[in-house]
Amino acid sequence: MMDERTTRPPQEALGSGGRGWTLAVVCVATFMLLLDLTVVNVALPDIRDAFDASFTSLQWVLDAYALGLAAVLLTAGSLADRLGRKRVFNVGFVVFLLASLACGLAGDDVLLSVARGVQGLGGAVLFAVGPALIGQEFQGQDRGKAFGVFGGVVGLSIAFGPLIGGALTDGLGWRWIFLVNVPVGVIALVISLLRMREWRQESAPALDWWGLVLFSGALSLLVLALLRGESDGWGSAPIVAMALAAVVLLVVFGVVEKRRGERAMLQLSLFRNVTFNGVSAVTLLCAAATMSAIFLLVSYVQNVLAFSPWETGLRFLPLTLTLFVAAAVAGSLTTRVPQRLLMGVSLALIAVGLALVALTGPDTAWTALLPSMLGIGVGMGLFNPVRASLSIAVVEPSKAGMASGISETFQQVGVAIGIAGFGAVFHSRVTDLFVESEAARQLGPAAHDFGEAVAVGGGAEALSRAPRDLVPALDEAARTAFVDGLTDVMLVCAAIAAVGALVGFAFVRNRDLHESARMDASTDTEPPATTPGEGEQGAENIAVPAARVAGHGQEPAGGAY
Missing domain, CATH: 1.20.1250.20 (MFS general substrate transporter like domains)
Structure with a gap:
């Protein structure tokens, strides 16, 4: 029984x-x-x-x-x-x-x-x-x-x-x-x-031990290469070796998982699902753009505007509160508004918010960031619930853990890529902009090291060692280089988010979701049955996804710087 x-x-x-x-x-x-x-x-x-x-x-x-x-x-x-x-x-x-x-x-x-x-x-x-x-x-x-x-x-x-x-x-x-x-x-x-x-x-x-070892090893090497690429040199032997080893392990992992079929830790058939691929790509692009942007914006408020960590957190409350309210609204919209629309609009708003960082300047107050914060906050608030919901909606409920793990993997790889990649671009751009300034030319050979110190937040210490008569000019040049470099990188992040918006609009489709997810949505929007027979049949149908969620239904996969 x-x-x-x-x-x-x-x-x-x-x-x-x-x-x-x-x-x-x-x-x-x-x-x-x-x-x-x-x-x-x-x-x-x-x-x-x-x-x-x-x-x-x-x-x-x-x-x-x-x-x-x-x-x-x-x-x-x-x-x-x-x-x-x-x-x-x-x-x-x-x-x-x-x-x-x-x-x-x-x-x-x-x-x-x-x-x-x-x-x-x-x-x-x-x-x-x-x-x-x-x-x-x-x-x-x-x-x-x-x-x-x-x-x-x-x-x-x-x-x-x-x-x-x-x-x-x-x-x-x-x-x-x-x-x-x-x-x-x-x-x-x-x-x-x-x-x-x-x-x-x-x-x-049985547990897929080979898949576990191969994928964990590949991802560890990939993330470590991204994290250490800037400090060790992207073309250095250790970084190149780790990247190549990660690629080899991922290829071997793919071969092993294909042979295991339904017994695999990661079922490669998922990659034939257009919406799965779309959500994965958007998740990676969003994480790369937004996380690196938040880290750099926090650095700007602390290192250029010279606020303490506590004061910096207070000034980010507009973004925080906007994000929370938008997330609450998004949760109620996921069954009423097409999810491709929510995902596309959320990335578009993030792109606009990132681009609005251009309103800041070397001498502007922190309030110049408010339009940017509101755009990023609303966009991230709309995106997170939709992404989390879609990540498990593309598979049968018995495989929700696997699907969730894949989604979070794409997110964390996106974070690593964004912080490493955009961090390196920012570091290089700020250094170059400072070296090109008139004040830097007066430092001679020390200008490059001074510019690097500005890029990593050590401008105040560098200024304390500079000739006293050059300090005002160097301070202005450092602030200008930092803000201009920030703006340039934020515009690139905005472009990445805009690409994510296009992917969301184009590749998220309701028909690719598992039948239990589509049925859940339909029970919220369709009127109830009016005849006893229809009502009994409707109740029977609604019980099917509930049983699968319970885990018993088995079906095929569908002043300082």
Whole structure:
């Protein structure tokens, strides 16, 4: 006899309170892991002083987390589908919390970097499995609203990084940017253990160990090459070797996965789905454009306008609040407005917002950024819920973890590409613009080093060593080079976002979504049946996707610078 959970929707089996707890736990976990992407930047000076750390060591504190986060996203999603989403999510949560504790107690920079890498691995599990957990508990308009909240939290965690990091570092010390995760995370973990519903794919194939090793190895090498390319030299032997090795491993991974077919960790048949390819491409382009832009804008407010981390966070509140409101609105629109329209419009708004950075100048106030912040905030707010929802809508519910892992992988690779690529372009552009200035010519051979210092935020220190009579002219030249370089890079980012808008309009199609996702949308927009027979048939049809979401239905895949 079939267990009643196979035909009963999750919200009836668990209760609306259970669904709410699941959403809350996923949002708390996502907020913490994404916050740790940006919050550490604020504390780097204190960490350097505490450990007398070199620049290379500080780079590893940042890179280790990004590397761990990117390396196992796809793996974590596939494991969750096979071993149980709640189980894998909670294991990742424990790893993240223990690593956070180790970061806060680290006695030197090496231990801190190692702990950051482990923290990234735990965060990857949370990031990959979280959207699948939301998708299994919510359908139709409720799912759209849930992903609206989730998308808002994603944006808030990134935007609030400098604000929270500054408050904790100034008030309690840098170790508390890690230690604060522990009490909050323990409460969320207890709720997860008590209130979350388990899900696993019945008759799941054996673990794809070859796929796991090959893909994680390839992505680790690729991300590491991107992170280290600027400092080591893009044409240096280690960077070229890592990039080539990553390509070779990806090719071998593709061959292995093709042979495994339905048993594969990543089913290559997904790449025949136009919408899957479109969402993946837009996710990568959006992450590359927006994340690099936010990092550079934060650098501008701190290093050119000379605001403290706390003051910088306050001035980014217009972007933060706009993003959150737009995400809440987007959640309710995902079942009412064509998703290709939402995705295309969101990237178009981001492009406009990035282009409006051109309103700033060497001597403008921070308020010149307000039009840009509003455009970026609305665009990101609209994009995040749609992206998260579409990422699992292209596959049957039993493979939502895999699909979510793929989507988050594209996002993190986009972040790495954007920060590395646009960061390198910005560094080079600011340096060149400064060297070409009249004030720089008076420095002679030292002009290039001075320009590089301006590009990485060390202009104030460089000015303190410059001849006193040249300081006013050098200060003006440095400010001008920084702002002009920022504007140039933001215009390139805007062009990338505009390409993403075109891809969203052209390649996101409702007919490519899995039938359960299309049926969820239709139940929200079609009128109810009027005859008893039709009503019974409608109820029977609606129960089908609910059973699949429950995991039992199996069907084929569809002053300072």
